[in-house]
Amino acid sequence: MxxxxxxxxxxxxxxxxxxxxxxxxxxxxxxxxxxxxxxxxxxxxxxxxxxxxxxxxxxxxxxxxxxxxxxxxxxxxxxxxNRMVLVVRPGLDTSIGDPLAFLEDPRWRIGMSTPGADPGGDYAATFLDRLAATDPGRWRGLRDRCTSLYGASLPNRDAAPRSPALDALHGNRADLLIAYGTTAAQIAGALPGTRILPLPLELAPLxxxxxxxxxxxxxxxxxxxxxxxxxxxxxxxxxxxxxxx
Incomplete structure (x- = not known):
């Protein structure tokens, strides 16, 4: 053949x-x-x-x-x-180990991928909707603090592979990212001090x-x-x- x-x-x-x-x-x-x-x-x-x-x-x-x-x-x-996690940029409060506590704090800018274009954005959006439904008062305005920072276009096939999520965090466009666990590990390898906090499985299943x-x-x-x-x-x-x- x-x-x-x-x-x-x-x-x-x-x-x-x-x-x-x-x-x-x-x-x-x-x-x-x-x-x-x-x-x-x-x-x-x-x-x-x-x-x-x-x-x-x-x-x-x-x-x-x-x-x-x-x-x-x-x-x-x-x-x-895969698993969805919260990626915490280096330098944020290391005494906090609860991802929901970070998400609740209005000081922090939250980044994610683009729903509809990238499943990572769809998974993040579903998690945010489920979280908001647990306590609408507590989570009012959460989605408004989340920005789609990547995943909205196909890369040039000849361009060198890169991590747009890493670029977003490294470029100081977000304090927190809702991302895949594998993406988070790649970021942590490139940015020492990055923390990875798994999201609750009942709100963000595998x-x-x-x-x-x-x-x-x-x-x-x-x-x-x-x-x-x-x-x-x-x-x-x-x-x-x-x-x-």
């Missing part, structure tokens, strides 16, 4: 781990994998509008479910999970990371999808802080 090219669209939060997996797949099979990264909501919309993609990994099930309903992609498979392949895709693309559920991909994802499915 001749060698094929597989076009792979992957959520930005998963790109470091799964780009490494794609390179390893090419080395093992000879099938070239072309990687497109970006906010999963925007990737799903681009695929709907004709972007040629064989395999898609999203940070939530929503985009894959939409593509499946429209008959473009097969059913999604959950390959990993996220679902889903993979799917285009209907009628090639055998190599289907093999790539199958391998995304295997031990090698799972080990890479765990090494980057993702949780098992």
């Amino acid at each position: 001749g060698m094929s090219q597989i076009t792979f669209a992957v959520a930005g939060s998963l790109a470091p781990a799964l780009s490494a997996f794609a390179h390893a797949f090419t080395a093992r099979t000879g099938h070239e994998v072309q990687v497109h990264r970006g906010p999963a909501g925007l990737l799903a919309e681009a695929i709907r509008n004709g972007m040629p993609v064989d395999v898609f990994v999203s940070a939530s099930p929503d985009g894959p479910a939409l593509l499946h309903r429209e008959g473009l992609f097969g059913p999604a498979r959950t390959i990993a999970r 996220t679902r990371i889903c993979a799917c392949a285009r209907q009628g895709s090639s055998a190599p693309a289907r093999r790539f999808l199958d391998d995304l559920q295997g031990a090698e991909a799972g080990g890479l994802l765990r090494s980057h802080g993702f949780l098992p499915p």
Whole structure:
């Protein structure tokens, strides 16, 4: 069988781990994998509008479910999970260990990703809505203090990978970020003194990371999808802080 090219669209939060997996797949099979990264909501919309993609990994099930309903992609498979946390910039009050206490304090600027474009923003918005419903008086005005700082556009494919969440905190555009645990770990590695406070699971359940392949895709693309559920991909994802499915 001749060698094929597989076009792979992957959520930005998963790109470091799964780009490494794609390179390893090419080395093992000879099938070239072309990687497109970006906010999963925007990737799903681009695929709907004709972007040629064989395999898609999203940070939530929503985009894959939409593509499946429209008959473009097969059913999604959950390959990993993640956790939502509060990232506290270096220098903020280290005596506070409760993420809700930080969120309640009106002094702090709260950043997040962009709902509708990026699942990270959708998860953050859902958490904020659930939190507000627990005590509307206490949390009045919380959403007004939250700003979408990244996740609103697809990156240039030729640009060097970067963390827009890290850029937001490093650039002093926020004091707190509602973000994925894996993103928070990346930030903490680059900004000593950053703290990571897990959000309550009853308000911010573990996220679902889903993979799917285009209907009628090639055998190599289907093999790539199958391998995304295997031990090698799972080990890479765990090494980057993702949780098992």
